Every structure is written in C-alpha cells, then in structure tokens.
Amino acid sequence: MSLRVLVVEDDREIRALLRSSLGVEGFLVQTAVSVSEASAMLFHSLPDIVLLDLGLPDGDGADLVRRIRSQHGLPILVVSARHQEVEKVKLLDAGADDYLTKPFGVDELLARIRVTLRHRGTTHAPARTCHQHEDLAVDLGSRRVVVGGEPVHLTPTEFKLMARLAQSAGKVVTHRQLLADVWGPEFTDHTHYLRLYMGQLRAKIEKDPAEPRHLLTETGVGYRLAAA
Amino acid sequence: MSSSLRSRGNLQWRQFRDALVALALLSGATLVGLALQGHVGLISLAMVYVLAVVFASYALPRMAAAISAVTAVALLNFFFIPPRFTLQVDAQESVVALFAMLSVALVVSHLGTALRQETEAARSSERRAIALQALAGELAESSQQAQIQALAQQFLARAFPGPCLVSLLAPDGELDLTADAIPTTRDGMLACIREAATLGPGTGRWARLDTWYVPIESEGHMGGAACIRNVSAPDHAGLEHAQAVCALAGHALWRLELAESMHAAEEQSRWHKAQNTFLAAVSHDLRTPLASIMGAASSLQTQRDKLPLMEQERLCALILSEANHLATLAENTLQLVRLENSGDLDRDWQSMEEIVGAVLARVRARDVGRRIRSNVPPRLPLIKADPVLLTQLLENLLDNALKYSADAIDLMVTSTVDVMELAVHDFGIGIPDGEELAIFEPYRRSDRSGQRGAGLGLAVCRAIARAHNGTLEMRRRDRGSSFILTLPVARVQPIPEPA
Numbered sequence: 091m092s093l094r095v096l097v098v099e100d101d102r103e104i105r106a107l108l109r110s111s112l113g114v115e116g117f118l119v120q121t122a123v124s125v126s127e128a129s130a131m132l133f134h135s136l137p138d139i140v141l142l143d144l145g146l147p148d149g150d151g152a153d154l155v156r157r158i159r160s161q162h163g164l165p166i167l168v169v170s171a172r173h174q175e176v177e178k179v180k181l182l183d184a185g186a187d188d189y190l191t192k193p194f195g196v197d198e199l200l201a202r203i204r205v206t207l208r209h210r211g212t213t214h215a216p217a218r219t220c221h222q223h224e225d226l227a228v229d230l231g232s233r234r235v236v237v238g239g240e241p242v243h244l245t246p247t248e249f250k251l252m253a254r255l256a257q258s259a260g261k262v263v264t265h266r267q268l269l270a271d272v273w274g275p276e277f278t279d280h281t282h283y284l285r286l287y288m289g290q291l292r293a294k295i296e297k298d299p300a301e302p303r304h305l306l307t308e309t310g311v312g313y314r315l316a317a318a
Numbered sequence: 319m320s321s322s323l324r325s326r327g328n329l330q331w332r333q334f335r336d337a338l339v340a341l342a343l344l345s346g347a348t349l350v351g352l353a354l355q356g357h358v359g360l361i362s363l364a365m366v367y368v369l370a371v372v373f374a375s376y377a378l379p380r381m382a383a384a385i386s387a388v389t390a391v392a393l394l395n396f397f398f399i400p401p402r403f404t405l406q407v408d409a410q411e412s413v414v415a416l417f418a419m420l421s422v423a424l425v426v427s428h429l430g431t432a433l434r435q436e437t438e439a440a441r442s443s444e445r446r447a448i449a450l451q452a453l454a455g456e457l458a459e460s461s462q463q464a465q466i467q468a469l470a471q472q473f474l475a476r477a478f479p480g481p482c483l484v485s486l487l488a489p490d491g492e493l494d495l496t497a498d499a500i501p502t503t504r505d506g507m508l509a510c511i512r513e514a515a516t517l518g519p520g521t522g523r524w525a526r527l528d529t530w531y532v533p534i535e536s537e538g539h540m541g542g543a544a545c546i547r548n549v550s551a552p553d554h555a556g557l558e559h560a561q562a563v564c565a566l567a568g569h570a571l572w573r574l575e576l577a578e579s580m581h582a583a584e585e586q587s588r589w590h591k592a593q594n595t596f597l598a599a600v601s602h603d604l605r606t607p608l609a610s611i612m613g614a615a616s617s618l619q620t621q622r623d624k625l626p627l628m629e630q631e632r633l634c635a636l637i638l639s640e641a642n643h644l645a646t647l648a649e650n651t652l653q654l655v656r657l658e659n660s661g662d663l664d665r666d667w668q669s670m671e672e673i674v675g676a677v678l679a680r681v682r683a684r685d686v687g688r689r690i691r692s693n694v695p696p697r698l699p700l701i702k703a704d705p706v707l708l709t710q711l712l713e714n715l716l717d718n719a720l721k722y723s724a725d726a727i728d729l730m731v732t733s734t735v736d737v738m739e740l741a742v743h744d745f746g747i748g749i750p751d752g753e754e755l756a757i758f759e760p761y762r763r764s765d766r767s768g769q770r771g772a773g774l775g776l777a778v779c780r781a782i783a784r785a786h787n788g789t790l791e792m793r794r795r796d797r798g799s800s801f802i803l804t805l806p807v808a809r810v811q812p813i814p815e816p817a
Contacts (some may be wrong), residue, residue: 102386130589175706176664193645195638285700289669293696300671300678300694307676310664310706 092194093207094118096137098128098154099169100146108141111196129157136162139207141241142186144170144177151177152184159185165206169194177312182264182311189262189311205260205317221256223317226295226304228256235295242294247272254303260317262308288313328479336378343370348393360398360412364419364593367394371423375430375514383431387423391416426547439555446559449473450462452815453563455497457570465575470534470544472566477559480548484534484567487511488543495540507529519549520557532560536567541571593771603647607640614640638662653710661702665786667812670698670731670738673705677712685720692729699804699807701738702784711790714775717800719744738805745798771805779803 095117099105120137122128125148128140138160144153155166168189168224170178178189187206190199221228225238230253235242236244244252252274257264270280277283292299306314339776345371351363358746368389374386379428399412407413453473460466465485474482485493485507506524510517510531517523518530530549544564549556615631622630640776663766671694719727721744730741749757760778779801783790788805 193641282700283814285667285669285672286812286814289671289697292671292675298692300674300692301698302675302679306679307672309673309676309709310704 092118093139093141094127094130094137095141095203097118097141098122098125098146099141100124100141101143104143108199109260111199115200121309124203125151125154129154132158136164139164139203140166141203142166142168142181144168144174144181151293152180156183167202167206179264179266179311183266188263191286192315208260218257219261221315221317222261223259223304223315226260228252230256237277237295245289245291246293248287248291248294251284255313255315259315262312263313264312266312284313336382339377340374340382340389340731343374344371344389344393346388347782348389348397349396350793355398360415362416364394367391368419368422368426372430373403380428380433381432383427384424387427388420390423391420391813392783394419402561425765446477446555446562449477450559450566451564453566457566457578460570461574463571463574466567466570467542470563473563474546478546478549478564480529480546482547483545485542485545486534486542486571493693503545507545510543511540514538516557518546518550518557518735519731520554520635530557530560532564534564534571536565536568536572538760539568539572539575541568543689554771575724582747590610592618600651601648607644607647613639635732647774649713650778653707653778654774657778657785658709663707663785664706666701667700668703668705668708669700670694670733671696673703673708673712674729674740676705677709677716681713681716681720690716690727690729694729695729695733698731698733698738699811701805701807703805707782707785711779711803712742714779715742715803718775718801725798730754733807733810736807739806740803740805741800742802743795743798748791748794748797748799755796757792758790 093116095112097105097108097112097119099108099121100123105123107123109121109134112119120131122131125146128142132140144151144155150176151168151186158164158166165188166181166186168178168181168186170189171192173227182189190202204286219230221230228234229236233249235244235249235252250269253272254268265281265284266278268284269280273283288305289299292302292305295303295304304316306316309315343431344367348365352356354363354366354791360689371383371387371390373382378386392405395407395416399416400408407416411423438616453710456469457466460469463486467486471482474484479778481501483503484497485499491505493507495507505804506517506527506529509524510533513523514533514535515521515523516525516530516532519525521530524531527552528548530544530546532544533540534544544560544567546560568611592800614636616624618633674692674694678690681690682688716727716729719742723744725745727745728741728743730739732741758776782788783803783805786805788803791802791804793800793802
C-alpha cells in the first residue's frame with residue numbers, strides 16, 4: 091500500500107510540481123492550500139506524512155502542528171524560505187519533525203521524506219537506546235560512548251546532551267528543546283551553554299571538530315546527530 | 319536680580335569716584351593758588367580754577383562738571399577775593415569778575431562734557447563695529463544652530479551690562495527655553511517673533527519696559543529671539559547694535575537651513591541614482607539566467623525527440639544551475655536590502671568553530687577536489703553574532719574562492735583578546751589594480767575570469783561584517799588574494815554553568 095502525503099502549499103505551481111514528483115515516486119498525494127483546509131482534511135483521514143509550507147494565507151502553522159501533535163505521531167516536514175528562521179524554529183518547537191529550505195531540489199525532498207519516515211513520529215516512536223553511525227556508537231542503557239572502538243569518557247552533562255540528540259538521531263533538535271531537556275525549562279535562552287558543551291563534545295568525538303561528521307549544526311535552528 | 323544689584327553698586331561706585339576726582343581737582347587748584355598767592359594777580363589765580371574746571375568737565379559727567387564749576391567759583395571767592403575766608407565780596411569789580419568766571423566755567427564744562435560724550439560715542443561705535451565684524455567672521459564658520467546661538471548670546475553679553483538671553487525656535491514653533499526661564503521672557507520673545515519687530519524702550523512698542531526683545535530673522539525666516547534686560551530708552555546706538563547682532567545671527571541660521579536642505583536634496587538625488595543603477599544591474603543579472611532557462615526549457619519542450627540523450631541532460635543541468643544562480647541572486651538582493659533597512663540583528667553567543675563546520679558541510683558538495691583546507695584552533699572565544707548571516711558571509715567567500723582559483727584554499731581563524739579574524743586565502747590570479755574597492759560595490763564584478771559572479775556577494779558580505787561592527791577587507795598577496803573578516807570579541811564571555 092502506498093504512503094499518503096498531505097501537501098499544504100498555497101502556490102499552485104509548486105503544488106503541481108510536488109504532486110507530480112511525489113506521485114512518480116509512488117506516494118498518494120493530497121493537497122491543501124490553507125491551514126483551515128488542511129485541518130478539515132486531517133479531521134477526515136490521516137496521511138502518513140505532512141509537508142507544511144510556511145507563510146500560508148490564513149495564518150499560523152504552529153497551531154496546526156500543535157493540534158496534530160496533541161493527537162497523532164505522524165511526521166511533519168516544514169518547508170520554509172531562508173529568511174523565515176524564527177517561524178521555522180517555532181514550528182519545530184511545536185513538534186514538527188524536520189524542515190527543508192526553499193529553494194530545494196526534488197532529490198533533497200525525497201531524501202528528507204525518507205529519513206523522516208524512518209524515524210517516524212515522536213510520540214509513538216519506540217524509545218531508542220542505541221545509536222550507531224560510522225565510527226560512533228552510543229548505548230544509552232549502559233551509558234557507554236565508543237569512538238572507533240575506544241570508549242570515551244563524557245561528563246554527566248555532556249552525556250545528557252549526547253543522549254538527547256541520540257534519541258532523535260537523524261532529526262533536528264532545536265536549541266530550545268535541547269536546553270529544556272538537558273538543563274531545564276528555565277534555561278531555554280542560555281544558548282551559550284550549548285555552544286560550549288557542543289564544542290567539548292565535538293572535541294571528544296569528532297576527528298576534526300571544525301568539520302564534524304556526527305554532531306551537525308543546523309545554523310540558527312539547532313543540532314542534528316547524523317544517522318544513516 | 320543679582321546683576322541689577324551689581325549695576326546699582328556700579329552706579330554708587332561711579333558717583334563716589336566722580337566726587338573724589340572733583341575734590342582732588344578743586345583742592346589741587348586751591349593749593350596751587352595758595353602757593354602762588356602774592357606772586358601773581360587775581361586773574362592768574364582765577365585761571366588756575368578755570369583749568370581745573372576744564373579738566374573736571376572732560377573727566378566727569380555733565381551734572382558733576384557743573385557742580386564743580388560752581389564750587390570752583392565759590393572757592394576762588396572764599397580763599398582769594400577780599401575779604402578772604404568769607405563768601406562776601408567787597409569790590410563791585412570782583413562781583414563782575416566772579417560772574418564772568420562762573421559763566422566761563424559753566425560754558426567750558428558744557429563744551430567739555432559734550433566733547434567727551436562724542437569721543438565716547440565714537441569709541442563705542444568703533445568697538446561695536448569691530449565686534450560685529452568679529453561676529454560675522456565667527457558665524458560664517460559655524461555649522462550648527464547651537465553654535466550660532468552661543469555666539470549671539472556671547473556677543474550680546476559682551477555689549478550690554480544686563481543679562482541677555484538668546485533662544486531659537488524649534489521646528490514645532492516652540493522656543494528652546496529652559497524650564498526655569500521667567501514666563502515674561504517667553505511671552506516677550508514670542509510677541510516679538512509674532513510681530514517680527516523689536517519691542518522695548520526706544521522702539522515705540524512696549525516702551526515702558528526695561529528690556530529689549532529683538533527678533534532673530536532673515537528675509538522673513540524667523541529663527542528665534544533675543545532678550546536684553548536693563549536697557550535705557552535713549553541708547554539708540556545700543557539698540558541698533560543689538561539689532562545688528564540679531565540680524566547677523568538670523569542670517570547665519572537661514573544660511574544653515576538652506577545648506578541643510580540643499581544637502582538633503584543632493585542625498586536624495588544620489589540615492590535615486592544609486593537605486594537606478596541597482597535596478598538596471600538587477601534586471602540585467604536576472605534576465606541573463608532567465609534567458610538561458612527559457613532557451614533550454616523551450617528547446618526541451620519542442621525538440622526533445624530530436625535531441626540526443628546527452629544533450630537533453632545537458633539542458634536539464636543548465637536549467638538547474640541557472641535557477642540556482644537566480645536563487646542566490648534573489649537571496650543576496652533581499653539580504654542586502656534587509657541589512658540596509660534594519661540595523662537589528664538576531665544576535666546570540668555563537669561558536670566560530672560551529673559556523674565554519676556548518677558552512678564546510680554545505681560547501682564541500684561543491685568542493686569536489688577538497689581544495690579547502692581549514693585551520694580552526696580549539697577553545698576560541700564565543701562571539702555575539704547572527705549565525706545565519708555569518709554562515710552566508712563565509713559561504714560567499716568560499717564560493718568565490720572556489721570559483722576564481724584552481725588551487726588550494728586556506729581558511730584560517732585566529733583570535734586575540736579583542737578581535738577574531740577569519741581569513742580566506744586563495745592562490746588565484748588575484749584582483750586587478752584599482753578593483754580593490756569596486757569588488758565590494760553592489761553589482762560590480764571583476765571580469766578577470768570571464769565567470770559570472772553573483773554580483774552582490776561581496777557587497778552582502780561587507781554589509782554583514784559591518785552589521786556586526788566588524789570589517790571585511792581584501793589583501794593582495796604575491797599569489798592570490800586574502801579576504802579577511804575581523805569581528806570584535808567581547809571581553810566578558812558568558813559563564814558556562816550557573817555557579
């Protein structure tokens with residue numbers, strides 16, 4: 091059975107393009123042009139993934155994301171232009187899974203959809219206890235981190251940060267989410283903690299901290315632990 | 319108040335001094351007379367007193383001089399005319415002589431005073447003329463309203479004893495008076511501005527005041543008003559001087575206003591010209607890739623069946639790369655406009671290592687031969703920056719280096735206590751002479767390689783550097799060029815964890 095995608099996009103050309111290129115890949119594509127239409131469609135039947143464009147005519151995508159999240163674990167992919175950083179982060183904080191920056195190529199879109207589906211959902215996802223990617227292995231249960239076969243000692247805070255990223259491996263975790271989960275909700279604007287601790291983590295885990303292969307920066311948004 | 323007390327004190331002091339002078343002259347004449355007595359006749363003695371009266375009339379005000387003249391006659395009578403040491407006169411002849419002497423003394427004192435007054439008037443008008451000249455000179459050099467105001471105030475205070483106040487009209491029609499100014503001062507100034515005429519003694523309006531209110535204007539453009547206290551009605555020359563000072567100040571203000579509006583008009587026209595160049599360049603740079611896209615797309619649409627597969631793929635690749643170019647151009651244009659219009663950045667503590675990492679992750683896709691060699695030292699200080707903008711800046715620099723050189727590219731970060739430097743060195747053919755500044759101008763492009771640039775990249779980079787209170791410079795080296803971004807580092811770094 092083919093997967094169903096709900097594309098929420100107000101531009102007709104891009105809607106048509108997405109419909110055809112996703113259709114070719116075997117997705118069943120539904121489209122909506124506004125937040126209200128998307129809400130109505132979601133009420134009737136649930137797709138397997140939502141592609142949500144920012145800057146829709148009738149307002150706040152974050153509300154829609156929050157409403158979906160409160161009931162369903164289906165993956166939500168946000169599509170934004172480069173200058174919509176703040177809004178994008180708001181949607182990610184509200185529970186969206188990942189984002190794509192316009193303009194994007196179809197190959198990039200398909201790759202993101204694949205990754206998002208693989209790590210589908212936040213609420214129904216089974217608790218991840220292990221992460222393995224290239225030379226890095228993290229075992230949350232035994233609190234062991236191994237790089238290239240060598241165990242690495244992490245401080246408790248470094249490990250909490252690593253663990254939080256590993257739980258959402260492959261997905262972007264916003265600054266706010268990281269700060270709230272690792273340090274506590276009252277520290278959500280202490281972004282310098284993140285800069286300092288990510289620097290320390292990279293120094294211990296990455297071969298070249300200035301060109302990380304695991305702990306990736308999503309500029310202005312958050313961090314992502316690279317996953318296969 | 320204190321100054322009116324002071325002027326009353328001055329008056330008393332002057333009267334006291336006049337009395338001393340008169341006393342000295344008259345007693346001197348009497349002593350000389352007593353010494354000469356017996357050797358010379360009465361007429362010679364009378365002449366000594368006349369001489370004293372002449373001096374007195376030149377040195378003393380009119381009334382004091384007249385009193386001195388009468389006293390001189392009385393003294394002559396008392397000391398020398400028999401019967402001596404009385405005010406009685408025996409001989410009829412002496413009575414005539416005394417009256418003649420009195421008349422002469424009075425006439426001389428009158429003439430002397432008049433002469434003295436004229437001399438004084440001439441001197442003071444010369445002083446005032448010199449003052450006006452100096453004021454005109456200083457006003458010509460002043461380029462600020464406050465400066466003109468201070469000059470006018472200073473020159474009025476120098477010319478008049480009473481307190482003087484100069485106030486300028488603000489654009490909203492209010493005077494720039496401090497809150498402690500006397501309300502009548504404000505009213506008087508506003509009235510003289512409204513009527514565009516001097517008010518106060520000697521002007522025919524508000525003649526009973528002891529204050530002049532003089533408008534500061536030029537050709538109907540009212541700049542403000544001056545208020546001069548403790549003045550007297552007959553001082554016409556003083557009034558004229560005050561008006562001349564105010565006229566000069568008014569003229570200077572008007573000149574300043576004209577210069578400002580001319581400057582604004584010039585700015586406006588320069589802005590329009592820049593805007594036109596910008597639009598022309600944007601439309602040119604937009605049209606070129608659009609033409610390629612349309613050509614390739616229409617060719618694919620109509621001739622696809624006839625085209626070999628390789629050619630079809632080439633056209634697709636062309637459409638994609640031209641569209642990418644357009645996207646970059648649009649993004650840069652928007653970014654430039656945004657940076658110019660709002661000084662507000664979304665700044666937060668950022669790690670340069672992280673920014674470099676994020677940029678390399680994106681640029682490596684276009685750096686097939688891994689030509690970029692990065693050198694980022696550990697434990698760099700954090701900087702307050704907008705990460706998205708810095709990422710864009712660095713990506714632009716690296717893309718340029720990849721495009722304009724074929725060899726390795728070095729990316730180095732160094733930091734001192736105050737600044738962090740990020741340098742991108744390439745080993746390309748370098749920037750031609752005379753192009754060092756032009757490359758940072760929007761829509762200028764060095765034609766050194768025949769490659770098409772984004773046209774705006776470096777202009778955006780420099781705007782981003784400046785928005786961060788930093789600089790972006792190009793330095794030429796023996797081989798290739800370096801682009802160096804310098805950013806300030808805050809001395810107070812954030813604390814890693816709460817204590």
